[in-house]
Amino acid sequence: MSLRVKPTLRDRLAEADRPLAGIWTCSGSALAAEICAGSGMDWLLVDGEHSPIELGELVGILQAAEAYPITPLVRVAANDLVRIKQVLDTGAQNILVPMISSVAEAKAAVDAVHYPPRGHRGVGSALARSARWNRVDDYLHHAAEHVSLIVQAETAAAVEHAAEIAAVDGIDGVFVGPSDLAASMGLLGQQSHPDVVAAVHRVFEAVHRAGKPVGVNAFDPAVADAYVQAGADFIAVGADVSLLARASEALAARFIPDSDRAARASY
Template sequence: MWVCSGSPLIAELCAGSGLDWLLVDAEHSPNGLESILAQLQAVNGYPVEVLVRPPVNDTVLIKQYLDLGVQNLLVPMVNSVQEAEAAVAATRYPPHGVRGVGSALARASRWNRVPGYLARASETVSVTVQIESTAAVEAVKEILAVDGVDGIFLGPSDLAASMGVLGQQEHPKVRAAVEHCLAAAKTAGKPAGVNAFNPATARSYLAAGAAFVLVGADVAILARGSEALAAAFTKPSDGETPASY
């Protein structure tokens, strides 16, 4: 599920829920370096995988995330082979990439307490890139072939917008594009994930080969749950607007 609140307490609640994985999001959520660090610390030790999504495919920002101890990156808006290669390069030290060297100052190496960290750092990092435009769908086979791209993740919302059907994640041509990419990933031998809050759609994508699915979000659960309480126990004061407290 998505972890979007920016709260370490909420992240820890979600980490202990029994879910397989969490996505700490900084693209559409109020997460900065300090709150991401606090959430990584809060969920450490729980039996859950954690991905972190930066707001942009940026070399400097990715360096900072890795130094914090982020090990699984979900890089948004990767539309081409060149952009996929740039994401990978940002996670590798020279000569294999462009990651800046600061391990003595970084939680990732436990401040140089991890023996041989610089030589082995790339082994501790996974790079999943987001396919969420028509250009990315067209280039998905080539993106999957990029050395260092460990998997792809489909974003039906932005894909729908790119296809001219904004807000229609269930549109047949959006679903067809998602399934095309799932098939391409299977052929490439790499995992593919997708966002699907509709349970029936999530199960359909799992049946079509998705290896992992986002099926909810902390803020959405709180919003819908609190609305349900309001609907059950309060009377609207003006039309459909509930009374405030």
């Protein structure tokens, strides 16, 4: 059988005539992921770093998103050969690796997503959804065509080395994480600080010089708009959990007296 696959995020970015807007799913719910997948957004960031999503839940989320034209991007917990192999074996086509601050770390991520001789991805296609349990003809020799790799720039060191990281063969794009970047710069919780924004812009410029697309996380619409104007090729603008949190708070503010809400704030 042939593998029915969507275009990778690499392909989507290459063909796009506008910045691609994405939404996170962090709840671990396949139902919530399907709601987000059907929203009309361009890409879906499935978070395996700061959320409770495990491998079994990831499979259900990918299956739920499959029926929609959205492009899932799965963030792994770390730049770890074993974990990246496991996530790829679930059928994830697009991998986001956090905390890449050097060329060596970028090369290690590339190594993890490719089978030998290019890399060291473990071979378990007979057991894995990625190859549909060896029902896909010649999957091992064509797997690289169906996988894209994005790395995150989230530290001051990553800003300094952004051009070299982006230039690594096999890196298909760089995604900036302003929250961790701010922390790395001694500005914890201040991702909109002018120095942080300037650092994000430096990454944009460096990655574009290397000929690769660059994205950023920005839940504040005004900040997101500014990053689009600054040249972001893809941008994450919300998350299932934050949308639910803010919307439920707005309902409470509308219908629950301030005194009652204040009393409950201690829980």
